[in-house]
Structures are given as structure tokens and as C-alpha cells.
Amino acid sequence: MITQKMKYALKALLVLGDQQRAGAGPLRIETIAQRAGVPKRFLEHILLDIRDTGIVASTRGRSGGYALARDPRQVSIPELLRLIDGPIAPLPCLSRTAYQRCEDCTDEASCRIRQVFSGIFANYLLLIESLTLDDLLRSGKAAGAILPAPEAAPLP
Structure with missing residues (x-):
């Protein structure tokens, strides 16, 4: 059985994958949380862990946010x-x-x-x-x- 934390991670990655397929830029964590139906406070920690593996990347600034750093076919x-x-x-x-x-x-x-x-x-x-x-x-x-x-x- 996967944990709720894993479900949140998958939901967030699906949002980022849809964003990538649409050819759009990074998403702010608030937007990811809202689209995925995931509490923002949990998502912040999850995305930091995933970022450290190189699956997602984060950019600072006004147009910053999170985006997939790998092709979805390479995300195991x-x-x-x-x-x-x-x-x-x-x-x-x-x-x-x-x-x-x-x-x-x-x-x-x-x-x-x-x-x-x-x-x-x-x-x-x-x-x-x-x-x-x-x-x-x-x-x-x-x-x-x-x-x-x-x-x-x-x-x-």
C-alpha cells in the first residue's frame, strides 16, 4: 500500500507533467497544490525531496516555480x-x-x-x-x- 505522501507526490507530478505537455512554464506551489488537491504545507516538503533527485527543478522569481526536469518517460x-x-x-x-x-x-x-x-x-x-x-x-x-x-x- 502506498502512503498518502506518495499519492500527493504522484498527484503533483501529474500536474507538472500536464503542464509540460501543454508547453507551459513552471507552476507556483500554490497552483500545484490547488490543481492536485494536495495541502500546500505537505507539498512543499515533498517537492523539495523530489527536487533533490533531479526529477523536478525549481526557479526563483516572479515567473518561477516548479517544473519537471526530466522527460516523463524517464521518471521511474x-x-x-x-x-x-x-x-x-x-x-x-x-x-x-x-x-x-x-x-x-x-x-x-x-x-x-x-x-x-x-x-x-x-x-x-x-x-x-x-x-x-x-x-x-x-x-x-x-x-x-x-x-x-x-x-x-x-x-x-
Whole structure:
């Protein structure tokens, strides 16, 4: 589950992506917050974190504000998830970026919990690792337009 902070980040980036596609200039934080439906006080901190990665740029002055600094096809959703929410693995022993052995585990190789979640997480990574801001921008208002709905497994 993504956090509210991540949802705010995505909403703000969608506003900036729409602005970029329209060929318009930077947006003031108040405008981004209003268009995204995000509280300004939270958005300020989120955009500063994102700016530090080079995804957005800020300019000072009367016509300043925030704008995307990268092409939306180069803005990785998993990169954002890790930046905003931290590791995305369901278990610390499966994390690529923050690996830790589980405190109560005696043998990772035979851990059935790790084995099951490893398979689930691998499939999740296959789907999410290719997801970009461009995919979200292209999805428009069509719910579920980014990825096909999974087929239901047959009942026994």
C-alpha cells in the first residue's frame, strides 16, 4: 500500500507533467497544490525531496516555480516509491536496496515465508519496474488503463 505522501507526490507530478505537455512554464506551489488537491504545507516538503533527485527543478522569481526536469518517460515510479516510502519489498530479506536478515530467521534458504513472498514480489517487480510517469499521464481518467487486469485463477 502506498502512503498518502506518495499519492500527493504522484498527484503533483501529474500536474507538472500536464503542464509540460501543454508547453507551459513552471507552476507556483500554490497552483500545484490547488490543481492536485494536495495541502500546500505537505507539498512543499515533498517537492523539495523530489527536487533533490533531479526529477523536478525549481526557479526563483516572479515567473518561477516548479517544473519537471526530466522527460516523463524517464521518471521511474519505483524510484519515486523508494524515495518517498522507502523499500518496497514486503520483507527486509527481499529488499534490493535495504536488505536485512529477518531477526527471527534461522535459515533464509528454507524459510517458507520468504519463498512464498519472494515469488509474489518478483512478479510485482516485473510489473512495476517498467512503470513511469508517462504511463500515468497517458492513462488519463480511464481507471485501470495502465496495466491489464490480472486474469482470475480457476477455482478448484
